[in-house]
Amino acid sequence: MTHVIRNFAAGPSILPREVVEQAAHDAVELDDVHLSVMEISHRSPFWANRMKEVEANTRALMKISDDYAVLYLQGGATAQFSMVPMNLAAVGERCDYILTGGWSQKAAAEAEKLGREVHIASSGEEGGFTALPQTHDLSDETAYVHYTANNTVRGTEFSELPEVGDRILVCDASSNILSRPLDVAKHGLIYAGAQKNLGPAGVTLVVVRRDLLERATWAKPTIFDYKLMAAKSSMYNTPPVWSIHVLGLTLEWIARQGGPEVIEARNIKKAAMLYEAIDQSAIFRGTAAEGSRSRMNVCFRASSDELEAKFVAEAAEVGLVTLKGHRSVGGMRASIYNAMPLEGVEELVAFMKDFEVRNG
Numbered sequence: 001m002t003h004v005i006r007n008f009a010a011g012p013s014i015l016p017r018e019v020v021e022q023a024a025h026d027a028v029e030l031d032d033v034h035l036s037v038m039e040i041s042h043r044s045p046f047w048a049n050r051m052k053e054v055e056a057n058t059r060a061l062m063k064i065s066d067d068y069a070v071l072y073l074q075g076g077a078t079a080q081f082s083m084v085p086m087n088l089a090a091v092g093e094r095c096d097y098i099l100t101g102g103w104s105q106k107a108a109a110e111a112e113k114l115g116r117e118v119h120i121a122s123s124g125e126e127g128g129f130t131a132l133p134q135t136h137d138l139s140d141e142t143a144y145v146h147y148t149a150n151n152t153v154r155g156t157e158f159s160e161l162p163e164v165g166d167r168i169l170v171c172d173a174s175s176n177i178l179s180r181p182l183d184v185a186k187h188g189l190i191y192a193g194a195q196k197n198l199g200p201a202g203v204t205l206v207v208v209r210r211d212l213l214e215r216a217t218w219a220k221p222t223i224f225d226y227k228l229m230a231a232k233s234s235m236y237n238t239p240p241v242w243s244i245h246v247l248g249l250t251l252e253w254i255a256r257q258g259g260p261e262v263i264e265a266r267n268i269k270k271a272a273m274l275y276e277a278i279d280q281s282a283i284f285r286g287t288a289a290e291g292s293r294s295r296m297n298v299c300f301r302a303s304s305d306e307l308e309a310k311f312v313a314e315a316a317e318v319g320l321v322t323l324k325g326h327r328s329v330g331g332m333r334a335s336i337y338n339a340m341p342l343e344g345v346e347e348l349v350a351f352m353k354d355f356e357v358r359n360g
């Protein structure tokens, strides 16, 4: 029996079929230049134009004003864990972190390692990061407040921005970027590794308020210098042309769907359907607290490790793949990013019901 494969991986993860097909075409030969997109010079007229297009689409979809620079960098979101403190806080200067899981812990650890004074404003660690902290003990004076918009591992997501007054808000939006509208003007900086909602691994989107580019008067590695990268339109050195091109194709796909508002409505529907199935089930239970549930990564458990292993294996046999939870927490995780169609979630829910009848 053959099935459409539904990929529930957390990242790298599902991309829209149309995007993958266009990327496959462009990998062989771009229509006008008759070269593979991987072979083309980043100093060519084609690429100069393509970068402009990708940036214009990023700005349009995210409603980014001219007060912000838009960068396409390498090193993943993990590079941003260092780049943010290196550029926004002097050595010894205080920066606040809201801890909602492993990613924000890693971000804070990097700032600490670089000699910045890390203040943990709030943490969900006591509850195993299954609920988002509701209040934050923010410093009066702080270089910025960092938060992770969606905790990919535990399946929690902020539905509203943390309230930080006039402090500079920095957001790791790696796993929910463009899955819902995000108020850029309320942030100093937003970053997102591409491989969850935007494209292939290898490029990280950074949106940074231009006045913040002037903060770092101290030395930092060239490749980690926002101001330099902004001045060179992310092309100080060779940019990841392939990853940026496919990110661009994904943005065009999002625009064709009707933009983040339409995408958000679909994501709400998909997540509601899956959580309802979990809540109604006698053998599955959701792990994230009610008000903290992610629309992107739905984490759930069954009554035993054996049953979970059986579920993951049998699901894969019918084409529902990569449902195993993150190795640090176990259980199951269904990542239902923008590119996962409603039908994929319907198939998963039908399989869960069938599995329950057979194993309940």
Ligand SMILES: *Cc1c(COP(=O)(O)O)cnc(C)c1O
Pocket (backbone or CB within 6 Å): 011, 075, 076, 077, 078, 079, 103, 148, 150, 151, 152, 172, 173, 174, 175, 193, 194, 196
């Ligand atoms: C995946 C992920 C990261 C790490 O991204 P890399 O590109 O692998 O460095 C950081 N933050 C969040 C929220 C993530 O989901």
